[in-house]
Amino acid sequence: MSFLVSQILNRFQLNVFDTQRGRAKRATRVRRDADKKPAKHKVIYKPVYARCLCSEQAAECVPFLTAPEVKETLCICYYDIYTRTAWPCYSEKNWRSEWCSHCNFDGYCSAAITDQYNLSHTPSEPCICNGFTSHCLATRNETFGSMWTNSLKPKEWYPYVTTPPPSEPPPITEPAAEVTEDPTYLEAMGFEGVTDDIAKAGIAQENTLFIMANLSDEVKTKLSYGKQEFIQQCSFNGRQCNVESYVDFKIHIDPVFGNCYKFNADVTHKRSTTRAGPMYGLSLVVYVDVDDYLPTTKAAGVRVAVHPQEEYPFPDTFGYNAPTGLQSSFGIRLKKIERLPQPYGDCIREGKTEDYIYRDYVYTLEGCYRSCFQHTLIEKCGCGDPRFPVPVGQQHCRVDDGFASNSLSELPSLIDLTRPSSLTLRFIGSCLQNATREVGGLHGHFTSHCVCQQPCT
Template sequence: MVYCSSSIIKLNMAKRIHDVVQRFASGTTIHGVPKLIRAQTIPGKIFWSLICLAALGVFIFELALLLQKFFGYPKSVDVKVVQEPVAFPSVTVCSVHAMDPFVIHKIYKLRQEQMEHRMRRKPWVISKNVSDFEKWYFDTFLKKSMSYVLEPSYLEGLIDRHDLKTEFFPSLSSRLTLAANLNKSITFPGVEPAELIAFCRYARQECSFEHFKTVFDPYYFNCFTFNASVIAGSLKTLAEGIENALSIVMYIPKLHNEIKIGTKVKLPGIVEHDIRDPLAGSGGVRVVIHPPDTQPHPATEGFDIMPGYSVSIGVKTTENTRLGRPYGNCTETTKGVFSDKASYRYTMTSCRKKCLQNLLSREVKDGCGCLDVVLPTFPEVNGVDFCAKFDDIPRKCIFGPFARRNESCKELKARWLKRMICMRDIETSGSHEHIAITENCNCHPPCKDLSYEFFYSNSLWPGQQHKQDVYRDLFISRRFERRFQEGQRTYYFGAENAQALNVTEQEKTVDRFARLNVYLYDTNVVKITETKDYTGIQLISDVGGQLGLWLGISIITLTEVFELIADIVHLCLKRKRKQSIREGNCTPAEITALNRRNGSTTV
């Protein structure tokens, strides 16, 4: 006995779906498929099958190229020039002398006095009326630095004789070592803003040294940064031309001839001249022009101006807008690896310096477990000492037979040199390991920043015929000398009252000034913007074009496909509703239909 209900329903369903698909294929707008369905001969069917397959293959190839292009994330660069308010750059100035020359003069006198007492075998005690820095210099820094020079037997095997003269001893005497050992509780005698900045003018408004922010730099000690928003209320301006410049008149004193090259009075950490030190022995002002709210790096980005000259810097602004991942590798200004939201905006230069500092701070084999005073610090390395900071050396280890023979003393004194050698090796190394570590810092260009193009010119200033005018303006009208303490005035100007100077002395004094003009020579901003060169919308459009070209598929064709799917779903749902209409014996017609399906003639 055969029950036919389920079999007949399946047979009818398959036939209906076949009919729906055949009707779709014969009437679809897909090129080639109707021809294949309607072909009456086998060669015709083969021909149209090959045509359809070839077209499909070419389409797949073109689709792969489009996807490769899209996932390559191409970008284009758009350059345009617009006139709009320009962000005036920050200007940072530093005295090349670093330390107040008058303080150097006093330390020299004290050191000379100390050495004279030693030659006479008399005890020497520093005066009580000296500054905290002067007392610290003689009681702490000078003693510690000399402890490494006396009894140098610990250097054996660590450094050769050539490096000892060219590197080790100069490092002991450098201003960087002084900065690394400086006690934070002591007021450092750097050049004060009132002593450096004699006059200031911006956008036709007079400003003063009080509008400058003091920043510390290990090379130049006190530096002073001017931000336009402090006086103008806004960083941006349309005022171009030198008449709207930031104009700063600066006083650059000179060391008196009493401190001569080759003198036996040595001042470690206060080097007047050393041929090995590229910054020592100069006189002038270091200038850095940088984007607003960014950290200045005078030693790597600045330039010098000399006394007796007027220097004009024309600035043209470029605004850069870059794409982030996956189209580029820029870094958001607030999301740098070492960004400190409380201080400066992210820059690639600062990131690289902090990355190197982070490498030095490691105590594993890659690092030195200490910091370079030249490089910027950040919260993650707080508490780590500078490599150049002296260790406390017991008195018995400084000099004598015990210091010469005792291995513990040698090891203690060798720690400083080992740290300095480690720091030098890492900073000058090009090893793949160090490069890989620094690359992990992801110090990429900021996604949006400003850069400046400079035009430099200078001239003698003041001219011979204007020296008296400048002197009267600075010393008669503004009484510039009153910014200095008693003793300083005589040291710098030759008299406590500058009005007492004769004409020759007045002109010599004026020759120690320099003028800096920083101005926008063009308020047309060059905007360099990276944009997506191939977007998702373009991909869809190109895929549609390839579908239409090779397969003839259009939006109407897609509608037909959706209609086909809807018809098939409708048939399936209709089958479930009409399931099990009847059960029982098969009729002759049903038996014939089943036999045709199963390929037999009997039940």
């Protein structure tokens, strides 16, 4: 799975970099460790020196614990004084002294002031900046520490690295020969011939959804934010919430947004308020780590959806965006509609059948259309869309096997299933793409063949 994800994201980044070369620098993204435990602590960064090995091909440097030799390359690292963690590190020559308009308590500063007038008329603080990240570091006119001194020696290094850095630099070796990628494999991933960056991001997101759909719920949970890590502060009806309680917040794994947390989800412990206004509603302060986003993410923020307790939430269709850096407020008003069945109308009191894929939730019109859409794709391709649940006994379409065929005889007999087959990928992609185009998408003309009626209540 990690091989597939890295292939998709690497190909996406390389394609975007090729089209933007000369007008933007390539951004790198380090994946989250699935076993990383959420930690709550104040993060205060300061710049420190380290002995490093820097490569011309990579922006980041590899730090070492030993003191540098005379005239040896030094780098400056972001150093967390609470966890005593140093990462990332960049060559000293890539840092520059600047004046920043605002520096937070955590040591991060806003972009440097470049206009001479603003520099003279705006309160500023000394900082250092580099060309690879958007965060400058406050210096506060202090002398930088060094990693080879006992006072700053880290108890742990960057948590995505499984072993501590070596005490000595590795020997210099000849650069490895350039590895050429299979063009049919790139074509199978969908990037071949695509030049638009937005289209590339959509393709990469779609491929990632296929991979994530086949992971267990336990692994999916670890790959996203934990409850205590995500929800920093909470109050309802003027009183503090219990974030750690299962009663107040229940996890919901969404195929698109990952870990979501439902407030007031327990029907046996309903929360209610009798007064209107933001003071008496649900107020949250959430942590959004933009630096940890995938390169395919188009915007930073959170998704908010309001739904009845017994209904399945559809945040991708009925949700609202709350961007970072702003205070978002949502006012809601309950409107309850009760329809009359035959002979006055065609609503149904209980519409959930064996074909309804959201088995643990009550019937809704949106759920009915998605169930019909999923059954249509399974009938045509032999596997389901990874965005939706599948009926009992069925599987989601994968990118690493030939399961997307009603009959494996439709595929050539010699397919190496030990690595993603480009032929299989093309078959899966073309089948789903053609089937989706044929039915007109999730809310396309296929709905005329679905028996989906409005619920009476």
